[in-house]
Amino acid sequence: MSSIKKLSFYLILYSLSALPLLVIFYFLFFTNFPQTLYTDSIRNIYFDCVDFVSDKTVYRLKPGECPLNNIEFDTFISSDDNGYRNAKESTANDIIVIGDSHAHGFGVNDKETFSSILSRELGVEVLNLGMGSYDTVRELEALKQFSSDERFVVIQYCDNDYGGNKFFLKNSGVDYSNHIRRGWVSMAKQYFERKSRGFLEILKGVPKAIILTSSNSNYYDMSARNIDDEASVFASVLANYSKVLENKTIIIFESSGWGKNHPKFSIVFSSAISKVILEADVRVLNSYDFLDRSKYYFLDGHLNFEGHEKIAAVLGNMIRVEAR
Incomplete structure (x- = not known):
């Protein structure tokens, strides 16, 4: 095999081996994939510290300290x-x-x-x-x-x-408050269900995040x-x-x-x-x-x-x- 053919062969081989790394690099730094996976499957929110109230603000935090x-x-x-x-x-x-x-x-x-x-x-x-x-x-x-x-x-x-x-x-005003309350209760329920699945939820979230991914220029x-x-x-x-x-x-x-x-x-x-x-x-x-x-x-x-x-x-x- 000539030196040019050898060089071409190794260049193609190295390019193919580097391709997965390039794809990962692209998704991490040139798309919203990390943000989508984090917000949908990883992020902690202070639902444990929330109290519902009877006025139009619908909810506030419980008095005291919340980690x-x-x-x-x-x-x-x-x-x-x-x-x-x-x-x-x-x-x-x-x-x-x-x-x-x-x-x-x-x-x-x-x-x-x-x-x-x-x-x-x-x-x-x-x-x-x-x-x-x-x-x-x-x-x-x-x-x-x-x-x-x-x-x-x-x-x-x-x-x-x-x-x-x-x-x-x-x-x-009543419809508005009820709408907000229902939405918040639904979000909290879904959140605790996701958290109960632990690391499996993160694995499950990867393909979903890939589907929802867009380039940073669009994002x-x-x-x-x-x-x-x-x-x-x-x-x-x-x-x-x-x-x-x-x-x-x-x-x-x-x-x-x-x-x-x-x-x-x-x-x-x-x-x-x-x-x-x-x-x-x-x-x-x-x-x-x-x-x-x-x-x-x-x-x-x-x-x-x-x-x-x-x-x-x-x-x-x-x-x-x-x-x-």
Whole structure:
């Protein structure tokens, strides 16, 4: 066999042997396969620490300490007597933060949430009413319950708020609450069933994750979002709670999973909000400009400590200017 044929033979042989590694490398770093497998089959959620309540917020956390450990973090979540993540209860707050698990601080410890950092940096009382899987409606219900004389309200929006917000606008309050309660009970049941299967659930999840896999370019593509309708629905929800927002400075920003924040969020949401009647000073930040993917956990998709630090810095700078 000639030297050229030998070289060609070995090149083909090495290429074939390296192919499985290249496929694995592609799925791990150029698709959403790791995130899909993790969220569907591995991630731990604090369902054990949840209590249902009779009001429109539907659920909160049990008072006390709740451990939450995952591949990328080991944390403890401390909840006050009202079920929200605050070191102490206060009826005199300068700032109230509402939002979902990003505001609540899923993935970081108590003192690492942007609410906690903001409180220390500004030397003011900040009440964190963020809660996992809340949509804007339940966030504003929480604000309505605990609002006092705060001057600033920070609203963290997530792209998955859209479904709950839209359902609320099309249905009665009772239907909305029942819908949320049924959904949460179903999710908890499925979660505990998956966890009971242990490692078998992970093995079962691999082919499913492969089927659902898409390239990163598609996964992070924003064009599929109906950002105009998201904004219109959000503004309509705000209008339903205009009374609790009166005479306050409202700061709104987006934090969606894995940093999939829309580049036109500020422009589109500001325009939609300007069309409803709100007796409030509304400011909309464009977090696409300051929250890139490095500020989120690779697998989990929630804000990491650096992400919370960045939000606290941006909010702190704005509030210092507004408070003058």
